[in-house]
Structures are given as C-alpha cells and as structure tokens.
Amino acid sequence: MKNLVLYFSVYKTTKAVATEIAKQTDADLVEIEPVKPYDGDRSHYNALARYAKKEHDEDMRPAIKNKIDISGYDNIFIGYPMWWYTFPMIIYTLFDELDFSGKTIIPFNTHMGSSDGGTYRTIAELEPNAKILKGLPIEMSEAERGCADKVEKWLNSLKVKERSA
Ligand SMILES: Cc1cc2nc3c(=O)[nH]c(=O)nc-3n(C[C@H](O)[C@H](O)[C@H](O)COP(=O)(O)O)c2cc1C
Numbered sequence: 001m002k003n004l005v006l007y008f009s010v011y012k013t014t015k016a017v018a019t020e021i022a023k024q025t026d027a028d029l030v031e032i033e034p035v036k037p038y039d040g041d042r043s044h045y046n047a048l049a050r051y052a053k054k055e056h057d058e059d060m061r062p063a064i065k066n067k068i069d070i071s072g073y074d075n076i077f078i079g080y081p082m083w084w085y086t087f088p089m090i091i092y093t094l095f096d097e098l099d100f101s102g103k104t105i106i107p108f109n110t111h112m113g114s115s116d117g118g119t120y121r122t123i124a125e126l127e128p129n130a131k132i133l134k135g136l137p138i139e140m141s142e143a144e145r146g147c148a149d150k151v152e153k154w155l156n157s158l159k160v161k162e163r164s165a
Contacts, residue, residue, distance in 0.1 A: 009079070
C-alpha cells in the first residue's frame with residue numbers, strides 16, 4: 001500500500017520537506033489547500049502573523065478546499081509550519097473532518113525555534129485511535145538549505161521507507 005504525505009505550507013518550506021519525504025518514500029503528495037488563501041509574500045509577514053493569531057485566539061476552523069481521501073493509505077505523513085506555538089488552525093480542521101482511526105500518522109513540521117511545540121502530543125490526543133510515530137521538526141533555514149540527509153536518517157529510524165505490498 002502506498003504512503004501519503006499531506007502538508008500545509010504558506011512560504012513553501014514545509015512543502016520542500018514534504019516533497020523530499022514523498023520522494024524518499026515513493027508516496028503520494030497532497031497539499032492541504034485553504035478555501036481562503038494565505039498571503040505567501042514574506043514581506044507581508046506581520047499581516048499574516050496578525051491574521052493567524054486571530055484564527056488561533058478565536059479557535060477558528062479554516063475550511064479546506066480540496067477533497068482529501070485517506071482511505072487507501074496506512075502510513076500518513078502530516079506536515080505543517082509552527083504558527084503561534086502550535087499548528088495552524090487548518091490542521092485542526094483536518095483532524096475534525098477526517099478519521100485517522102487505525103492509521104499510522106507520522107508528523108513533521110518546520111519552525112523558527114519552537115521545534116514541534118508539543119504538537120505531536122496534541123495529534124495523539126486528537127486521534128487516540130491512530131498510531132503516532134516519532135516526528136521530525138526541521139528549522140526553517142535548515143529546510144531551505146536542503147534536508148535530504150536529515151529526512152533519510154529519520155525515515156531509516158522509522159522503518160517506513162519501503163512500500164509494503
Ligand atoms: C503566522 C506565523 C506564526 C509563526 N509562529 C511561529 C512559532 O510560534 N514558533 C516558531 O518556531 N516559528 C513560527 N513561525 C515560523 C514558521 O514556523 C516558519 O517560518 C515555517 O518554516 C514556515 O513554513 P512554510 O514555509 O511551510 O509556510 C511562524 C510563522 C508564521 C507565518
């Protein structure tokens with residue numbers, strides 16, 4: 001059965017990590033697309049930060065535009081950037097809408113110092129019937145320089161690299 005890499009990314013850092021994981025695991029790659037797009041222009045960071053804070057403080061559930069079907073996958077990588085010390089609220093939407101019972105979730109994220117910020121534990125709380133494997137936090141600049149080696153070491157430690165029959 002194939003692996004799936006699901007990711008959300010605005011500045012494309014998490015996308016780069018997701019693409020590398022998909023390449024190394026022969027996985028399908030699916031972006032979590034918001035109905036209301038976020039501004040990916042880094043010079044507008046302050047406005048995005050303010051907006052993301054509002055989403056967080058109001059416990060919003062930003063809608064996902066694309067239909068995400070996880071039924072055919074056992075191993076599902078889920079990647080996101082850290083936003084305000086947790087994952088973006090659209091990741092809560094994902095866990096609200098999809099049932100990961102019986103699946104194996106392998107989280108990864110990019111950040112600028114917060115590491116995973118406890119989000120891997122949050123995923124375990126939100127999806128008690130899924131198995132959660134050890135995640136991979138990658139600092140933004142490191143992800144942008146190229147993370148193939150780090151991803152490879154991590155995947156080797158998880159032993160999920162090969163596609164199972
Ligand atoms: C709205 C917003 C909030 C952020 N909050 C945090 C944070 O709390 N901790 C942290 O380490 N990095 C934080 N960052 C930095 C991002 O996690 C980092 O830039 C990430 O690599 C961006 O991923 P992307 O390129 O996939 O969008 C924040 C960035 C944005 C835009």
